[in-house]
Amino acid sequence: MENQLKLKVCGLTKLDQIQELIDLKADFLGFIFYDKSPRFVLNHLSLEHISNIEHSGKVGVFVNEDLENIIEIAEKANLNFIQLHGDETDNFISELREKLNPEIKIIKVIRIGNQTPDELQKTINEQPKTINYLLFDTDSKAFGGTGQTFDWNILNEIEIPIPYLLSGGISPENNHQITTINHQPIALDINSKFEIEPGHKDLEKIKNLLPLLK
Ligand SMILES: O=C(O)c1ccccc1NCC(=O)[C@H](O)[C@H](O)COP(=O)(O)O
Numbered sequence: 001m002e003n004q005l006k007l008k009v010c011g012l013t014k015l016d017q018i019q020e021l022i023d024l025k026a027d028f029l030g031f032i033f034y035d036k037s038p039r040f041v042l043n044h045l046s047l048e049h050i051s052n053i054e055h056s057g058k059v060g061v062f063v064n065e066d067l068e069n070i071i072e073i074a075e076k077a078n079l080n081f082i083q084l085h086g087d088e089t090d091n092f093i094s095e096l097r098e099k100l101n102p103e104i105k106i107i108k109v110i111r112i113g114n115q116t117p118d119e120l121q122k123t124i125n126e127q128p129k130t131i132n133y134l135l136f137d138t139d140s141k142a143f144g145g146t147g148q149t150f151d152w153n154i155l156n157e158i159e160i161p162i163p164y165l166l167s168g169g170i171s172p173e174n175n176h177q178i179t180t181i182n183h184q185p186i187a188l189d190i191n192s193k194f195e196i197e198p199g200h201k202d203l204e205k206i207k208n209l210l211p212l213l214k
Helices: 015-023 047-052 067-076 090-099 117-125 152-157 175-180 203-213
Strands: 006-010 028-032 058-062 081-084 105-112 133-138 164-166 187-190 195-197
Touching: 006 058, 006 203, 015 028, 015 203, 028 187, 047 067, 058 067, 067 090, 081 090, 090 105, 105 117, 117 152, 152 175, 175 203, 187 203
Parallel strands: 006 028, 006 187, 028 058, 058 081, 081 105, 105 133, 133 164, 164 187
Antiparallel strands: none
């Protein structure tokens, strides 16, 4: 179905779980290339492992990573999307866009803390035009994967000019509230609320979520 809410499962570390998620038709598979994360994928899988995964929605998540490293990892792991989850500047993003394989899409994360709607709007408006998607997540010192939600009502007070993914503490208990957002995300990004432990996903919980996305 064309307008179906898509699903991104982030923080994957296990090949058998990745294959199950592919069989379940997960749209995006998130791999975290941030060594301070408990889901740092290179502690579990090599770039070759990731490269060999046959899926067109492989997302590499980076936090203030060196530009050349991102490009090298993107090539070696055969990534389809780069998710910039740190404080990457406009210049950085523009340079990345110039040097990156043009087929790889860029997702810029905007971490939502105590900004006013006007401040958030300004941040959105200032993003380089070369990014393909936004992703809204909850702000934290860990950058992501905290299981904390932000107040989704703020999204009803701003204009979102490009497609976006919604993230931050999405759980079996709260996912139905997404219908209160006027401008719907293209995808939900789930992580710690669907885990047994960091990097080990609770596939039963994910299976139960899937019918709700239709
Ligand atoms: O998951 C992490 O450990 C992580 C660490 C640092 C930056 C990003 C990270 N995750 C990226 C994601 O896209 C998560 O899905 C997102 O932060 C939401 O996580 P959660 O609140 O646990 O659902």
